[in-house]
Each structure stands twice: as structure tokens, then as C-alpha cells.
Amino acid sequence: MSDQAFKTSDTSRMKAPDGTRVYAIGDIHGRMDLFERLLAAISTDVSYDPYEIGRPDRVVVICMGDLIDRGPDSRGVIERLLSGAPATGPLAGAQFIALRGNHEDYMTQFLADFSVAPGWLRNGGLEAIRSYVGHLPDGFVADYPALQRLLYRAMPPSHLRFLSRMPAKHVEGDYLFVHAGIRPEVPLERQDAYDMMWIREPFLSHTGPYPKMVVHGHTQVSEPEIHPNRIAIDTGAYRSGRLTCLVLEGAGRRFLST
Numbered sequence: 001m002s003d004q005a006f007k008t009s010d011t012s013r014m015k016a017p018d019g020t021r022v023y024a025i026g027d028i029h030g031r032m033d034l035f036e037r038l039l040a041a042i043s044t045d046v047s048y049d050p051y052e053i054g055r056p057d058r059v060v061v062i063c064m065g066d067l068i069d070r071g072p073d074s075r076g077v078i079e080r081l082l083s084g085a086p087a088t089g090p091l092a093g094a095q096f097i098a099l100r101g102n103h104e105d106y107m108t109q110f111l112a113d114f115s116v117a118p119g120w121l122r123n124g125g126l127e128a129i130r131s132y133v134g135h136l137p138d139g140f141v142a143d144y145p146a147l148q149r150l151l152y153r154a155m156p157p158s159h160l161r162f163l164s165r166m167p168a169k170h171v172e173g174d175y176l177f178v179h180a181g182i183r184p185e186v187p188l189e190r191q192d193a194y195d196m197m198w199i200r201e202p203f204l205s206h207t208g209p210y211p212k213m214v215v216h217g218h219t220q221v222s223e224p225e226i227h228p229n230r231i232a233i234d235t236g237a238y239r240s241g242r243l244t245c246l247v248l249e250g251a252g253r254r255f256l257s258t
Contacts, residue, residue, distance in 0.1 A: 030071025065101025065179030
């Protein structure tokens with residue numbers, strides 16, 4: 001599928017901070033190929049001026065969690081984010097933020113306690129392990145302690161630090177960015193990090209307002225969805241081949257997709 005950009009109509013007064021353009025990227029799930037293509041599209045887009053307000057003073061790139069698992073190159077995605085903004089080009093000086101998703105939570109749980117292996121491996125954990133250790137010897141897939149040791153030894157310390165320090169939320173102006181969602185009727189300062197990584201209901205069906213417009217991934221949609229209180233941008237990249245990015249600037253909203 002070719003890179004494409006399309007604009008949505010603005011239906012609210014929610015705004016990103018003045019002088020800032022935000023690029024929020026949905027769940028990558030080890031698809032380094034799509035991530036690279038989308039970063040290239042973002043780099044081109046930074047010079048795009050759809051509202052004739054000039055090039056943004058500040059560029060923020062937010063990855064919405066679930067960087068890993070299912071796709072073939074979890075390690076490559078983390079390594080790319082560790083490198084941060086390029087030294088030259090349109091994205092030089094951009095701020096890169098990676099939020100913690102439930103799959104990062106699964107991996108860190110596994111590194112501390114191999115008993116979570118069955119659940120994680122059913123949800124793409126084996127692909128993440130292979131991205132670090134390569135081919136697995138016969139019998140290792142069912143040997144959870146051995147898998148844990150292999151992954152721990154193969155993972156660079158910088159990746160372990162990255163995973164341990166990922167924030168569960170980020171705020172830009174009137175927008176709240178979390179991987180999964182938040183719990184309705186709970187003040188933002190009292191939201192639980194577990195919910196922000198894992199929740200589906202009652203978040204998805206709640207029709208009342210949230211403290212801010214919530215941008216999230218986690219729950220797959222065939223097209224990005226704009227609701228009165230939330231924006232869903234996980235378009236199932238690992239199997240659909242489509243990685244989606246929400247672009248926010250002023251009161252405007254549009255999407256990039258690859």
C-alpha cells in the first residue's frame with residue numbers, strides 16, 4: 001500500500017499547544033518496515049503547511065505503545081527509538097516519546113517471572129524473543145526458564161532501561177495520549193497505569209466526556225475513529241500492513257498512513 005495522507009473535518013475546539021505539531025503513531029508490533037516508511041512520511045510532512053501557519057516550532061513524535069511482539073523486528077523498533085531524532089533533516093530536534101503498552105508490560109513481567117510466559121507467547125512474545133536471540137533450539141519454546149535466560153542475556157542493557165522507563169501517558173494541550181484508555185469518572189491524576197495499558201471496557205463504550213480528548217491504540221479498528229471523547233488509531237499494522245499516524249496542529253486533525 002502506498003503512503004497516503006487525508007484530512008478529517010474538525011468537530012471540536014480541542015487544540016494542540018501553539019507552535020507544536022504532534023505525530024501520534026499507532027501500535028507498531030515489530031513491523032520495523034512500516035515504521036521506517038511512516039517516519040519517512042512524517043519527515044516529509046514536517047515541511048507541509050496545510051493551515052498556512054508556517055513550519056512548527058516544535059515537533060513531537062509519540063509512539064502509542066505495543067512497539068513489540070507479533071511482527072518480526074521488535075528489537076529493531078526499540079533500537080530505532082533509542083536513537084531518537086536524527087542529527088540532520090526535517091526531524092532534527094524533534095521530541096520522540098514511546099508510551100508503555102500492554103505488550104511492553106508483558107515482556108517486563110516475563111523477564112521478572114517466567115510463569116507469565118503462556119499468556120505472553122500466545123500474544124506474539126515468541127516473535128519478540130526471536131528478534132533478540134535468533135533461531136531457538138528444539139525444546140526451548142516450552143522451556144520457559146530457559147527462554148527467560150536467553151532473552152535476558154541477549155537484550156542490551158539500554159533496551160532494559162528503555163522498557164523500565166516508558167511512561168504510561170503523555171499530555172499535549174487538550175489531548176491525553178495513552179496506549180489503551182482510561183477509566184471513566186476517575187480524575188486524571190488518579191488513573192491507574194494498568195488501566196492505561198490494558199483497559200477496553202468500560203472505556204470504549206463510555207459516551208461522556210473525559211478530562212481531555214484521549215488518543216489511544218490497543219483496540220484495533222479498520223480505519224482510525226474519531227469519537228466525541230476519544231480517537232482510536234490502532235489499525236492492526238502487524239497483520240493489515242497499515243500503520244496509522246494522527247497529526248495534530250492547532251485545532252486541526254489529519255492522518256498519515258502507510
